[in-house]
Amino acid sequence: MSDLKRVFKLFYIFDIHKEEEWLNEMANKGLHFKNVKFLCLYTFKKDTCEDVIYRIDFKEKIYDKEEYYKLYREYGFEYISKMRYFNYFKYTGEKENYKSIELYNNPTEELKWLKKYHYLILGGFVLELVILVNMIIEKINDKATHIFPILLIGLICILILFTTAKFSLSINRLKKIVKKTGEVEY
Numbered sequence: 427m428s429d430l431k432r433v434f435k436l437f438y439i440f441d442i443h444k445e446e447e448w449l450n451e452m453a454n455k456g457l458h459f460k461n462v463k464f465l466c467l468y469t470f471k472k473d474t475c476e477d478v479i480y481r482i483d484f485k486e487k488i489y490d491k492e493e494y495y496k497l498y499r500e501y502g503f504e505y506i507s508k509m510r511y512f513n514y515f516k517y518t519g520e521k522e523n524y525k526s527i528e529l530y531n532n533p534t535e536e537l538k539w540l541k542k543y544h545y546l547i548l549g550g551f552v553l554e555l556v557i558l559v560n561m562i563i564e565k566i567n568d569k570a571t572h573i574f575p576i577l578l579i580g581l582i583c584i585l586i587l588f589t590t591a592k593f594s595l596s597i598n599r600l601k602k603i604v605k606k607t608g609e610v611e612y
Contacts, residue, residue: 429472431457436466438589440540440596442482442512449514453478459514461507479517484536486511511539533607537600544593551586558583 433452437445449459457470459480481503488494495505502519558579565576 430460431470431472433457433468433470434466435468438592439465439543440593442484446480446482449480450478453480459506459516462509462514465509477521479521480506481515481517483513483515484511484532484539485513486535486539488513533600533603537597537604540593540597540600544590544597547586547590547593551583551590554579554583554586 435448437448452459452468452470453476456473456475458473458476458478460469460471462468483498485494498505498515502517503515504518506514506516508514558576561576561579565573
């Protein structure tokens, strides 16, 4: 019997904290994170239940990987995996020291990245909306368009709109953090 377990779980790219909490909960159940593929396929190793702290660091560019990983090791973190711009770490130091360790993602860099993808999704929404309006006009003119494609495109528009709203909330949250820290916003 394999001691690996694969779990399908979808997180929005801006829900890093929820993903961290979920990884910690999985470790409490005896499933220790190994890697993630395709944004949603997690691999865990079955082991003893353990109170583990996982952290995800967002870095668009890492210029000196050895220095980057060394910095985390000095603070008691072990590198686990990477998926695109997200680096996964497991805290291996003393639990009582963890509260005093403050490692932050760069909110300005994360904000810039989120804005880029927000605009990409907005572009997709506009395209889907144009298609939907065109299909509705064809249906009104009694052409061969069936109702199912219209409903499907409408559903896609609603899902994209929901995702855009979530992106906007995350962008506003990061803007407040950037403003509070005094960093320059891009």
